[in-house]
Structures are given as structure tokens and as C-alpha cells.
Amino acid sequence: MRLYQSKTHTKPNFARVLKKYLRLDYNMLRFFIILLFSTALFGAEVTQYHWEKDKSYLAFLQEEKLPLKPLYYNLDRDDQFLTKDIFTGVPYQILRSDDGATIEQVLIPLTDELQIHIYKDKKTQQYKFEAIPIESIIKKEAFYLEIVSSPSYTIVKKTGSKRLARAFESSFRKSLNFKNVRKNDRMVMLYDQAYRLGNSFAMPIARASMLEIRGKKHTVYLNHDGYYYDKRGARVQGFLLKAPVPGARISSYFSKRRFHPILKKWKAHNGVDYAARRGTPIHAAGNGKIIFAGRAGSYGNLIKIRHSGAYETRYAHMKSFRKGIRRGKYVKQGDIIGYVGTTGRSTGPHLHFELRKYGKPINPLKVVKVTTKKLYGTPRREFLDLRDFYDENIDFHLKNKTKFKRKPHIDRVCYFQKIK
Numbered sequence: 241m242r243l244y245q246s247k248t249h250t251k252p253n254f255a256r257v258l259k260k261y262l263r264l265d266y267n268m269l270r271f272f273i274i275l276l277f278s279t280a281l282f283g284a285e286v287t288q289y290h291w292e293k294d295k296s297y298l299a300f301l302q303e304e305k306l307p308l309k310p311l312y313y314n315l316d317r318d319d320q321f322l323t324k325d326i327f328t329g330v331p332y333q334i335l336r337s338d339d340g341a342t343i344e345q346v347l348i349p350l351t352d353e354l355q356i357h358i359y360k361d362k363k364t365q366q367y368k369f370e371a372i373p374i375e376s377i378i379k380k381e382a383f384y385l386e387i388v389s390s391p392s393y394t395i396v397k398k399t400g401s402k403r404l405a406r407a408f409e410s411s412f413r414k415s416l417n418f419k420n421v422r423k424n425d426r427m428v429m430l431y432d433q434a435y436r437l438g439n440s441f442a443m444p445i446a447r448a449s450m451l452e453i454r455g456k457k458h459t460v461y462l463n464h465d466g467y468y469y470d471k472r473g474a475r476v477q478g479f480l481l482k483a484p485v486p487g488a489r490i491s492s493y494f495s496k497r498r499f500h501p502i503l504k505k506w507k508a509h510n511g512v513d514y515a516a517r518r519g520t521p522i523h524a525a526g527n528g529k530i531i532f533a534g535r536a537g538s539y540g541n542l543i544k545i546r547h548s549g550a551y552e553t554r555y556a557h558m559k560s561f562r563k564g565i566r567r568g569k570y571v572k573q574g575d576i577i578g579y580v581g582t583t584g585r586s587t588g589p590h591l592h593f594e595l596r597k598y599g600k601p602i603n604p605l606k607v608v609k610v611t612t613k614k615l616y617g618t619p620r621r622e623f624l625d626l627r628d629f630y631d632e633n634i635d636f637h638l639k640n641k642t643k644f645k646r647k648p649h650i651d652r653v654c655y656f657q658k659i660k
């Protein structure tokens with residue numbers, strides 16, 4: 241049988257990273273291959289620091305005696321903006337020359353997937369700034385647990401990871417009442433965990449979560465389409481929102497990084513793009529109040545709707561707004577608010593759709609409720625294959641009582657790219 245488990249490796253696995261990229265667009269791939277062949281990897285002792293509270297990027301440059309002009313003032317606005325996103329406490333690394341006198345490279349993570357890279361160009365001896373993807377490896381991991389009290393409590397107690405508990409619980413999308421769980425009920429979780437510099441980081445992704453309540457197994461599976469389904473191929477229900485352009489093809493998913501086709505650089509994609517013909521009606525994803533309807537820079541014609549529960553949706557690049565749609569107006573879920581266009585920074589007609597909670601972009605597909613709730617035909621057959629594969633693995637871990645393995649933390653060792 242095929243096992244859902246990775247071999248342990250401590251160095252970044254480029255084949256795997258590359259494979260992840262093969263699914264993405266050509267520009268991205270080309271960029272990555274250039275990066276691969278023009279650089280060699282080596283291990284070096286570097287110093288790791290933690291970003292101090294309220295420290296600004298500019299203050300950091302000054303402290304380290306790095307030039308402000310090429311590393312800040314000469315950057316375009318998008319890149320300058322990135323430097324405002326450094327989180328307090330984030331671990332960052334500095335690689336110095338052998339005599340310790342000059343800084344050769346700096347890596348500062350911005351999101352789980354994007355980082356600032358400062359380096360000294362060997363030819364020109366000038367410092368350069370770039371935003372690059374964080375190299376990480378994804379390991380497939382699994383564990384078995386016997387319930388102590390609640391599933392979340394058990395996971396935190398046995399693994400020490402709140403993130404695993406959250407990923408397990410949220411994969412069920414409130415479709416299962418965890419209150420019925422009793423002591424000695426069993427659970428298995430199959431998940432992907434990202435590792436960077438030998439340490440785990442970012443939210444684990446639950447691939448399959450199984451909770452056995454009084455002898456009855458409840459399992460949810462993450463399908464190829466990014467949604468969780470139950471055994472019968474019915475989508476585990478989310479809540480709140482409807483797709484804003486029903487039936488439209490998604491041309492770009494929410495991602496903490498992607499290669500921007502116009503700007504030709506790495507940026508986060510804070511929403512989902514729906515490809516549709518110019519003039520296709522756009523519907524309000526939920527009940528709410530329009531808090532903005534107008535022109536907004538790279539968004540083009542933009543509508544913002546505030547919903548209950550601190551949610552806000554944004555609809556960008558619109559051709560035009562529907563008559564009567566303006567700030568202050570209340571709309572119902574499904575109401576037409578405007579039409580697909582390509583205003584602002586856009587390559588062609590599409591809707592850029594964002595969902596924010598407390599102002600922070602979140603993946604709209606995780607909560608958007610779409611009309612099709614059950615899989616049919618080929619997608620169903622593909623899902624059932626995947627389900628059988630996961631079920632086999634779950635049975636294996638149940639039988640073997642697979643223990644959670646704590647990974648050793650590796651400090652102070654870091655992999656920089658050699659700058660030519």
C-alpha cells in the first residue's frame with residue numbers, strides 16, 4: 241500500500257519545491273528555474289535574530305549600517321509597502337563575511353511563503369533588495385491519538401501544537417458535534433507540514449481527519465478542489481457566502497504568494513479571480529452594506545461590502561456598477577451589484593474577489609458556499625480514489641497506533657543561496 245508519510249530529510253528538497261511550481265504559470269516556472277541554476281546551495285553558520293517589537297525596517301537598515309537608498313528609497317511603492325509587513329518576533333537571519341565585518345545576506349520572512357532577501361551583489365558590490373519565495377519542504381505526517389477530553393485538548397496535550405488542533409477541528413467545518421466525544425474515543429490525522437530551516441512553520445494542512453465517536457468513524461477528506469468532503473462525496477458545509485459569479489472558472493486562487501503577471505514579481509494574491517466575459521453580472525456574496533463603490537487605484541472599479549461578524553468582501557476590476565449601487569446601500573445575498581470588466585491593474589476581464597475578516601484577507605473559498613454540494617461523474621470517481629487511499633492510511637495508523645513524532649529544532653543553521 242502507498243503510505244501517506246514522508247521520509248525525513250533535513251535539507252530543502254528542490255525536486256519537491258520545483259514540483260509544486262510545475263502547476264503554476266510559465267513565468268513563475270522560468271523565474272524559479274533561473275533561480276535554481278544560477279545559484280548553488282551551501283550551508284553556513286549564520287546568526288538568527290528575532291524582530292523586535294515596533295522596530296521599523298528603516299531603523300533596522302540604519303542599525304546594521306546598510307544603505308537606505310538601494311534598500312528602501314529607490315524601491316517602488318509595492319516593495320516599500322512590503323517592508324511594513326514584518327511581524328514582531330519573526331526569526332530572521334544575517335549572513336556575514338568570514339571576518340564578520342560586512343553583511344553578505346539577510347532573510348526576513350513576511351508571510352508563510354514570502355520573504356525579503358537583501359544581498360550584496362558580487363560583481364557590483366552593491367546591495368540589492370528582492371522579495372522571494374520562502375523555500376520550504378512539505379512533509380506528509382500522521383498520528384493516532386486516544387481522546388483524553390476534547391479532540392482539541394487532546395491534540396494540544398499530546399503534540400504541543402495548537403495549530404494542529406485548529407487544523408483538525410476546522411477541517412470538519414462544524415459538521416460534527418465534538419461534544420459527543422468521550423474518553424478513549426480515537427482519532428487519526430493525516431496532514432502536510434511545511435518546514436523551513438529544519439523547523440516547522442505555517443499552518444499544517446489537514447488532508448484527512450478521522451474522529452471515532454463511540455465506535456462510529458467520522459472522516460473528512462481534503463479533495464483536489466480544495467474543499468473537504470465526507471465519505472459519500474458530499475461537501476462538508478461552510479457558511480456565510482455564495483460565489484459572486486456563479487459557474488465562472490477560477491483563474492487564480494488565494495495564495496500568500498504568486499508571480500504577478502504584470503508586475504513580474506512575487507506578491508501575495510489576496511483573493512480569488514473568476515474569469516468571465518466582460519459584462520457578466522456580479523452578485524453580492526452575502527447580505528451587507530456597501531461601504532465603498534468607486535475607483536481605487538490598481539483595484540479599478542471597486543465595491544466593498546461589509547457583512548456581519550467583521551467580514552468584508554471586495555469586488556475589483558469591475559466594468560461598471562449596477563444602477564443605484566452606491567455607498568450606504570444595503571444589499572441581499574445574490575443581488576447583482578455590477579459587471580465584470582478589466583479596470584485597474586488587470587490582464588483581462590475577470591472578477592478579483594476578496595474576503596477579509598477584521599481587515600485581514602482570508603481565503604474566500606474556505607467559507608464560500610457554492611450551489612453544487614455533491615460530486616458527480618469524473619470528479620466523484622477521482623474523489624473516491626483519494627478517499628480510499630486516505631482510508632487505507634487511516635486504518636494503518638489505527639492499527640499501528642502511530643505516535644506523533646516531535647521534530648528536533650535546529651537552530652542557527654540556515655541555507656542561503658550563493659550569490660554570483
Ligand SMILES: [Zn+2]
Pocket residue numbers: 492509511512513591592593
Ligand atoms: Zn486577483
